[in-house]
Structures are given as structure tokens and as C-alpha cells.
Amino acid sequence: MGCHPFRKKDVPIVAQSTETTDWVSRFADEVIEESERRAPGKPVVVASGLSPSGPIHLGNLREVMTPHLVADEIRRRGHQVRHLISWDDYDRYRKVPKGIAGVDEEAWAQHIGKPLTSVPAPEGSPYPNWAEHFKAAMIESLAQLGVEFDGISQTEQYTSGAYREQILHAMRHRKDIDAVLAQYRTKPKPAPKQGQKPVDEAELEAAEGSGAAGEDDGSSGSAGYFPYKPYCGNCGKDFTTVTSYDDDSTEMTYSCTECGFSETVRLNEFNRGKLVWKVDWPMRWAYEGVIFEPSGVDHSSPGSSYQVGGEIVGIFGGKQPIGPMYAFVGISGMAKMSSSRGGVPTPADALKIMEPQLLRWLYARRRPNQSFKIAFDQEIQRLYDEWDRLDAKVADGTALPADIAAHSRAVRTASGELPTTPRPLPYRTLASVADITAGHEDQALRILSELDPSRPLSSLDEARPRYDKAEAWINTHVPADQRTIVREEPDTELLKSLDDQGRESIRLLLDGLAENWSLDGLTHLVYGVPKVQAGFSADATPKELPPEIKTAQRSFFALLYHLLVGRDTGPRLPTLLLAVGQERVRRLLGE
Numbered sequence: 001m002g003c004h005p006f007r008k009k010d011v012p013i014v015a016q017s018t019e020t021t022d023w024v025s026r027f028a029d030e031v032i033e034e035s036e037r038r039a040p041g042k043p044v045v046v047a048s049g050l051s052p053s054g055p056i057h058l059g060n061l062r063e064v065m066t067p068h069l070v071a072d073e074i075r076r077r078g079h080q081v082r083h084l085i086s087w088d089d090y091d092r093y094r095k096v097p098k099g100i101a102g103v104d105e106e107a108w109a110q111h112i113g114k115p116l117t118s119v120p121a122p123e124g125s126p127y128p129n130w131a132e133h134f135k136a137a138m139i140e141s142l143a144q145l146g147v148e149f150d151g152i153s154q155t156e157q158y159t160s161g162a163y164r165e166q167i168l169h170a171m172r173h174r175k176d177i178d179a180v181l182a183q184y185r186t187k188p189k190p191a192p193k194q195g196q197k198p199v200d201e202a203e204l205e206a207a208e209g210s211g212a213a214g215e216d217d218g219s220s221g222s223a224g225y226f227p228y229k230p231y232c233g234n235c236g237k238d239f240t241t242v243t244s245y246d247d248d249s250t251e252m253t254y255s256c257t258e259c260g261f262s263e264t265v266r267l268n269e270f271n272r273g274k275l276v277w278k279v280d281w282p283m284r285w286a287y288e289g290v291i292f293e294p295s296g297v298d299h300s301s302p303g304s305s306y307q308v309g310g311e312i313v314g315i316f317g318g319k320q321p322i323g324p325m326y327a328f329v330g331i332s333g334m335a336k337m338s339s340s341r342g343g344v345p346t347p348a349d350a351l352k353i354m355e356p357q358l359l360r361w362l363y364a365r366r367r368p369n370q371s372f373k374i375a376f377d378q379e380i381q382r383l384y385d386e387w388d389r390l391d392a393k394v395a396d397g398t399a400l401p402a403d404i405a406a407h408s409r410a411v412r413t414a415s416g417e418l419p420t421t422p423r424p425l426p427y428r429t430l431a432s433v434a435d436i437t438a439g440h441e442d443q444a445l446r447i448l449s450e451l452d453p454s455r456p457l458s459s460l461d462e463a464r465p466r467y468d469k470a471e472a473w474i475n476t477h478v479p480a481d482q483r484t485i486v487r488e489e490p491d492t493e494l495l496k497s498l499d500d501q502g503r504e505s506i507r508l509l510l511d512g513l514a515e516n517w518s519l520d521g522l523t524h525l526v527y528g529v530p531k532v533q534a535g536f537s538a539d540a541t542p543k544e545l546p547p548e549i550k551t552a553q554r555s556f557f558a559l560l561y562h563l564l565v566g567r568d569t570g571p572r573l574p575t576l577l578l579a580v581g582q583e584r585v586r587r588l589l590g591e
Contacts, residue, residue, distance in 0.1 A: 022405040023367040028073040030322060031292045038319065039289055043080035046071045047293040047321070048149075049281075051088040052116060052134035054097035057344045058374055059329045061141075065363040066294040066326055068147045075414035083149040084288060089116045089131035090154040090274050092238050113237030113258065117155040131155070141347035145356045146413045159271045166283050166316065168268060170227045170275055172247055173315050177279055178225035180311045181217045184303030217278040217308070230254050230273035234261035238273075282309035286318025293321045294368055297328065327371035332379045350374060353473040355466060356418055358387055361410035365403075376477050384427035391424070421466040423457060426519060430463065432571040432579040434471035435484045447581055451518065484570050486580055487588055491563055495590040498559075505529050505556050506563075506589050513582055522574035530556050564588055 035044040046067040050056055064085065071083040093116055096108045102122030111119040111130075119130035127133040142149065157163055170177060218227045226242040230252070239258035245251070245267070252270070255262040275283055284290070299306040310320040331345055350359050353376065362383075366372045375383050393399035394407050411418060425448065437443040441460055448463060449456040460467055474483070498506070508529045516525040528538030530552035536545060561570050564585070570576055577585055 022402050024069045024073050027070045035291045043082050045082050045289050047084040047290045049086045051091050052131040055346045056138040061347050062326050066368050072413050085149045086152045090158050093119045137348050146418050158274050161271050177227050218276040227279040232256040235259040278305050278308050282313035283316050285313050286316035290321040294324045294326045324368045326368035330373040332373050332375040332377045353469050357410045364409040365406040381428040423462040429575045430467045430470035431474050432575040435474045436579045490588050522577050526573045
């Protein structure tokens with residue numbers, strides 16, 4: 001039997017990599033060495049800071065994933081490590097985020113200035129306050145992502161008096177702190193270089209949730225500078241000014257400009273206030289013994305909290321951690337993310353449409369200072385194709401070392417493998433099947449079982465959770481006018497109107513269906529029909545073909561889309577054909 005014109009030849013895939021070194025291992029080396037120098041014999045401490053001021057978005061997730069990946073590498077090497085996540089839930093409520101269900105902007109604006117844990121949760125929430133409401137979603141997502149951490153509530157730390165000695169120390173050394181801050185207060189912000197765009201407002205707002213809390217450095221008045229901000233004993237807000245303080249007795253008097261309340265307290269027993277951010281952060285570095293903590297671009301500029309903190313931390317007897325700058329994370333088809341703008345995707349949103357391994361991989365494969373985008377549009381199909389190719393290369397030993405490392409960090413942690421889909425069928429195929437079957441699981445199972453007759457699916461559970469993610473993407477991120485509705489009956493008028501070339505193209509396709517009934521086979525088939533009609537081999541490469549072949553392919557594809565779904569375009573044809581099924585394809589194409 002001769003070679004069928006549409007039998008696909010095996011074509012090797014050339015390994016590609018966007019990385020030449022594994023950044024995680026490099027940082028792990030540095031962190032272990034630094035930890036042994038500073039605190040020999042003690043667990044390595046890495047840290048993240050998140051402010052639950054609103055939805056904690058995918059940009060904020062980099063604040064967690066960067067130290068998580070480093071901590072996990074350190075654990076793999078047999079070292080003890082603590083990943084601290086400081087929930088900055090004692091930060092002030094700065095503004096009402098947009099687009100939050102159950103929140104009336106005018107009503108919640110009355111709480112501006114209070115600690116986040118003193119602000120009511122959105123209506124209908126099962127959580128006791130605003131901070132706990134937004135923390136809960138992030139905690140659940142981190143569990144799915146395999147992130148182990150020790151959570152620290154800054155409300156609990158401050159209101160329990162855990163930082164009392166540090167607060168009193170800061171007040172005794174307020175002149176030293178003020179002198180450090182004064183070096184930067186008068187420095188003008190550098191103007192954008194010629195041809196450089198000014199900093200985007202959305203980029204600045206994206207810092208929210210990273211613990212920045214407005215970059216407050218305290219206030220100076222007639223009584224001098226004070227790095228401590230009390231919350232008012234009457235209205236509970238922080239529109240307060242310290243008017244006097246005595247180092248010996250620790251008596252402090254403050255007044256509130258919001259409600260006019262004033263009182264005198266003893267700071268050595270007063271727990272209703274906090275250090276200002278630029279002092280609070282370095283204080284915690286010293287208190288926790290943090291060795292590694294990344295920070296966003298905004299914290300790395302001249303006079304920013306990270307730079308200033310490097311000088312202030314010494315006042316508390318500590319050292320600045322290793323702190324790589326991380327770049328912003330974007331979303332395909334969206335502007336830079338900001339937690340103050342409605343509809344900003346969160347890790348929970350991403351995990352509805354992609355498996356944890358894919359999301360981990362997106363953060364692991366890029367160095368912290370490299371920006372990248374997370375796809376919620378059609379690009380997610382390409383990302384999944386790329387992930388599956390990498391998975392195959394790792395399995396057969398052809399992947400490059402940096403790609404192997406990123407893959408390993410995506411699929412497992414030091415504690416073990418993340419749960420996976422038993423039969424990881426192509427995401428785009430699953431999406432097309434979910435699209436066409438519109439929730440009918442029995443029909444979806446029948447179609448997916450035909451993909452590989454030698455190894456049919458016995459249950460949709462074999463394709464889960466990937467199938468569920470693809471179905472969720474179709475239902476939530478594909479506009480109604482782009483959904484696929486397969487014809488119930490053949491378009492007889494169009495079939496009758498075909499010329500000889502059109503009829504021959506349909507015949508060639510139908511003749512090759514059975515032998516090429518796989519994703520790769522059908523790809524070879526649909527691209528090959530116009531080549532064969534033009535007198536070329538179905539295996540001919542683009543370099544061997546005249547430009548008009550591309551035009552012929554586009555015309556052929558449009559014809560098939562019209563015959564199958566009544567439109568000019570649709571899902572990739574090989575995927576669509578598989579999803580529709582052989583019998584129905586033959587009927588709709590007039591056989």
C-alpha cells in the first residue's frame with residue numbers, strides 16, 4: 001500500500017528557551033550563604049507583604065511567588081526555611097476600591113482612615129471584616145498553588161503589644177530616623193529621560209497590596225518628628241497628630257483632625273497605633289531576621305521605602321534583606337493591573353481557567369525583573385500548547401536545563417507533586433469541545449473518546465481538572481458572538497453552488513478524514529488539501545510553495561467554517577473537526 005498523500009511525517013521540534021540561567025537557584029545560593037553568615041543554625045527567613053485593601057491581584061502574587069520559589073529551592077536542599085507573609089491588615093483604609101460587589105461607595109467611604117480590620121466586610125460576606133474577606137480568597141489560592149507560608153497579622157502584632165519595645169525604640173531614636181528621611185524629602189523626583197514615558201498612574205496604583213500603604217514616613221509639627229501614628233480613640237481613624245511625647249514616662253498626647261478628639265496615653269501600654277510605613281518595614285526586617293524579600297519597581301527608586309529602609313534598619317540593630325526588584329505583571333488585552341480599579345483579575349480568577357502548574361510556571365520561568373502577561377483571552381490556548389510541548393520535551397529528555405528547572409518548580413514543591421490531570425488533552429481541543437457541547441457532559445465524553453480510539457477516555461474525570469478549566473474559560477471569557485454553534489443540517493445551497501475545485505477540496509478532505517483523525521493528522525490534512533490541489537506534495541514546506549497557496553488555504557478554511565458553523569472563522573479547524581466528530585462532519589460536508 002502506497003503512502004497516503006496526507007499521512008503526516010514526524011518532524012522534530014527544536015528546543016527553545018527564554019532563559020539561559022536558573023534565577024531561583026542563583027538566589028537560593030545567595031540567600032543560604034547570607035543566612036549562614038547572619039544567623040548560623042537558624043531557619044532561613046524569607047518574606048512577603050500583602051495589604052488586603054481590596055482584591056489581591058496577579059501582580060501582588062509576584063510578591064509571594066518570588067520568595068516562595070526561592071524558599072522551596074532551599075527546602076529541596078534540606079535546609080529549614082520560613083516564608084513569612086505579613087498581612088498588612090493594620091494599614092489604613094485609603095479609598096474604596098471600584099467594582100466590589102456588596103459595597104456602596106458612599107457608605108464605605110465613611111470608614112477611610114480606619115485600620116482595614118475595623119472596616120466592615122462587603123455585604124453578604126461570611127468574614128468579620130474587610131481585611132479577612134480579601135485575605136480568605138488569597139489564602140485559598142495559595143493553597144491550590146502549593147505555597148507554604150506562616151501568616152502574620154499586623155493587627156494582631158500591634159494590638160497585642162508584640163512590637164512595643166520596637167515602637168519605644170523608634171520614638172527614642174526619632175531624630176535619627178528623621179535625619180535619614182530628611183535626606184530624601186527635599187530631593188525632586190527624577191524627570192523622565194528624553195523619549196521615556198512618564199510613570200503610568202496604573203503602575204503606581206499597582207503597588208497597592210504590596211504593603212506600601214502610601215509610602216508614609218511620618219509627620220513633623222511644632223513638637224518635632226514622630227514615626228508613630230495612633231488611631232483615634234473616638235472615631236477610630238488615623239487623622240491624628242502627635243503633639244507631645246516624653247521619653248522617660250512615654251506619655252504621648254495626640255489630637256484628631258477628623259473628630260476633634262484629644263487624649264494623653266502612656267505609649268508603654270498603648271496598643272492602638274502603628275509605626276509609619278517607611279519605619280515599620282525595616283523594623284520588621286530586624287524583628288523577624290528577614291534574609292530575602294523582593295519589592296516592586298516603585299520601592300526601588302531613589303527615596304523609596306526599600307532604599308530608605310536599608311538605612312533605617314540599622315537603627316533597629318538589623319540588616320537589609322536581599323531584595324530583588326520585581327517587574328509588573330500584565331493581563332492579555334488589559335492595561336497594567338491596579339487593585340483600585342474594578343475587574344482586576346486575581347489568582348482565584350486565573351485558577352478558574354488554568355491549572356496551578358501553568359500559573360506557577362509563568363512566574364517561575366521569568367526572572368523577577370522581567371515583566372510578563374497572563375492570558376485571559378485566546379492567548380491562553382497558545383500558552384497551554386507551549387506548556388504541553390515543554391512537558392513532552394522534559395519527558396523525552398530534550399528540554400534545556402533552565403526549562404527543566406522551571407518545569408520542575410511548576411509541577412512540584414519540596415513537599416511533593418501538585419495534583420494533575422491524568423489525561424492532559426490539548427486545552428484548545430477541550431475548549432472547543434466544551435464550546436460546542438454547551439455543558440452536555442455525555443456528548444463531550446463521546447467526542448473526546450474518539451480522539452484516540454486505541455486509548456479512549458472512560459470518564460471525563462480523566463481529563464479533569466483541565467477540562468473544567470477550559471469549560472470555565474469558554475463560559476466566562478469568550479464573548480457570546482464568538483461562541484461556536486455547529487449547524488444542525490447541511491447548507492445545501494452552498495454545497496450545490498460549489499465549483500469543481502470546491503467540490504474536489506471537500507472530497508480530498510473527506511477521503512483523508514479516517515486516516516488522519518487526530519489533532520496532528522487533521523492539521524496536516526486541512527493545510528495539505530490546497531497544496532495537493534495545486535500539484536504539490538501535502539508535505540511541502542512554505543519555502544517550497546508559491547505565495548498563492550496561502551490564499552488558497554484561507555479560502556478553503558473559510559468554506560469549511562461556513563459549512564460547519566455558518567461563519568467565516570471559528571476555532572482552529574483541526575480542533576473543530578475533532579470536536580464535531582467524524583460522522584457529523586461527513587454529513588455537514590454533504591457526503
